[in-house]
Amino acid sequence: MKIRKYLIAGLAAGAAMMALSGCGSKAEIEMTDYVSVDFSGLDGEGKAEVHFDASAMEMDIYEQLSDEKKDPTAEEIEETLEDIGKLVEFENTITCELDKTEGLEIGDEVTVTISYDKDGAKDCDLKIKGETEKTFEVEGLKERVELDPFDSKVFNTDEGIELSFSGRDPFGRISVENHLPSGDPLSKVKYSVDKEENIKNGDAITVTASLTDDLEKEGYVLKEDTAVITAGNMDRYISNELKPGMWQQIQPYCDQELTDELDGVFFIMDGQDSYRFTQHDVLSFEGITYGPEAYLATSRMKENREEYNLLIVPYYIHATLPGGIRLGDNETAMGYAIVKNVIETKTGEIDTNTISVTLPDYSYTSLEQADSECLSEIRVNYDLVTVTLQ
Numbered sequence: 001m002k003i004r005k006y007l008i009a010g011l012a013a014g015a016a017m018m019a020l021s022g023c024g025s026k027a028e029i030e031m032t033d034y035v036s037v038d039f040s041g042l043d044g045e046g047k048a049e050v051h052f053d054a055s056a057m058e059m060d061i062y063e064q065l066s067d068e069k070k071d072p073t074a075e076e077i078e079e080t081l082e083d084i085g086k087l088v089e090f091e092n093t094i095t096c097e098l099d100k101t102e103g104l105e106i107g108d109e110v111t112v113t114i115s116y117d118k119d120g121a122k123d124c125d126l127k128i129k130g131e132t133e134k135t136f137e138v139e140g141l142k143e144r145v146e147l148d149p150f151d152s153k154v155f156n157t158d159e160g161i162e163l164s165f166s167g168r169d170p171f172g173r174i175s176v177e178n179h180l181p182s183g184d185p186l187s188k189v190k191y192s193v194d195k196e197e198n199i200k201n202g203d204a205i206t207v208t209a210s211l212t213d214d215l216e217k218e219g220y221v222l223k224e225d226t227a228v229i230t231a232g233n234m235d236r237y238i239s240n241e242l243k244p245g246m247w248q249q250i251q252p253y254c255d256q257e258l259t260d261e262l263d264g265v266f267f268i269m270d271g272q273d274s275y276r277f278t279q280h281d282v283l284s285f286e287g288i289t290y291g292p293e294a295y296l297a298t299s300r301m302k303e304n305r306e307e308y309n310l311l312i313v314p315y316y317i318h319a320t321l322p323g324g325i326r327l328g329d330n331e332t333a334m335g336y337a338i339v340k341n342v343i344e345t346k347t348g349e350i351d352t353n354t355i356s357v358t359l360p361d362y363s364y365t366s367l368e369q370a371d372s373e374c375l376s377e378i379r380v381n382y383d384l385v386t387v388t389l390q
Helices: 007-013 054-065 074-091 118-123 213-217 246-263 369-379
Strands: 002-005 026-032 035-041 047-053 093-098 109-115 125-127 133-137 145-147 161-168 172-178 190-193 197-199 204-210 220-222 224-228 235-237 265-268 273-278 284-290 292-301 309-320 331-340 355-356 382-388
Touching: 026 054, 035 109, 047 054, 047 109, 054 074, 074 118, 109 309, 118 125, 172 190, 220 235, 224 292, 246 284, 246 309, 246 331, 246 355, 292 369, 309 369, 309 382
Parallel strands: 002 047, 026 125, 145 220
Antiparallel strands: 035 047, 093 109, 109 133, 161 172, 172 197, 190 204, 204 224, 265 273, 284 309, 292 309, 292 382, 309 331, 331 355
C-alpha cells in the first residue's frame, strides 16, 4: 500500500494562521473516499496496487475544523501543532489490504479492506463513517500482442535478423544484427546466443529472444523465446583427414620448397655424420616422392593459432651423390616437410593463401632418424593422427 501525503508539512508551516478543533466539533470522513487502485500489466497477468490519499483526507479535515485567525495566540498555535501531531500518528495506523494483487483479468473485481486505530481517530476528533471495504473492477490492462521472433521471413535473413559466422572452425564466432526498421516491434527484441566464440561447423547454437521493458508494457509477448541453429559456412582447420584432391593442391608448394633447397646448399645427416652438398654435387637426380602416409598435427595450445595445425609429410629425394650416400637403389635422403595452417575453405578447397612450408635443417639417411630429429618436439605440443595422401 502506498499512502500519499503532502499536506501535513503545509499545515505545520501555516499553524500560525489557523487553529484546529477550535469550535469543539468533530470532522466526519469516509475512509473509502481516499482509496484508489492502480492496475498494470497484461490481461490475465495484471497486477493491482492500492493507494491511500492522505493529503486529500487532510484537506477535508482542515476544511471542516479550521478557524482562520489573523492573530492567533501562542496557546492556539501550540494546540494546533499538537493536533497536527496527533493526525500524523493516526495516519501512520492506516493500512489498506487487497484481497488479490496478481494474475488479474479485465473485468475481475478486487476488494480493499481498510484498517485504522479507532482510538487515534477519537484523539483527532474524527468521526469515521461508512464502510471500511471498497470493491474495484479491474480495467486498463494491456491486451496481449504475440510476436514471433523467429519468423522465417525475417529471422536469419540479411534484411532482418542477420546471423553470421566468421573466423575458422574451431575458433569461429557468431554475431547477431537486427536490421529491421524502427517501426517494426521486432526491431526492439533483444537476441543473445549461448556461445559466441570457439565455434565449430555443426555446433548447435541456442538463440534466445527477450522483450524490452517498453514492449512488455505495450502488451507484447513472445510466441517462442528460443531457437536452435546449426553453425556452418566457416573455413576450418583440418584436423583428422585429407579429402581426395587436397594433397594435390598442397604438393606443388612442397615441391617448390624442396626444389629451392636443392638448388642451393643442402645438408644430409647419416647417423652422427653430416654432409654438405650443392646442386653441382648431384651426379644424377631422379625426383622427389612423398608419403604414402603423413601426419596431421593439431596444437594443444589453443591460443597459438598462427600454427594451430600442421601437415607433416615425409619426403624422399631420389638422387646420386658423391661419396656413396644412398639408401637402396634410388633413395638418397629423406625428411619431413612441415605444412603450416592447412585450412579448408567453405567451398571445400585448400586455402593456398594461408599455408607455408618449412623444411628441417637436415635431410637424413633413415626415416627413424628423421622422425627422432624432426618430430620429437612437435609431439610435445601437438596431437598427431595418421592420414593418407590421396
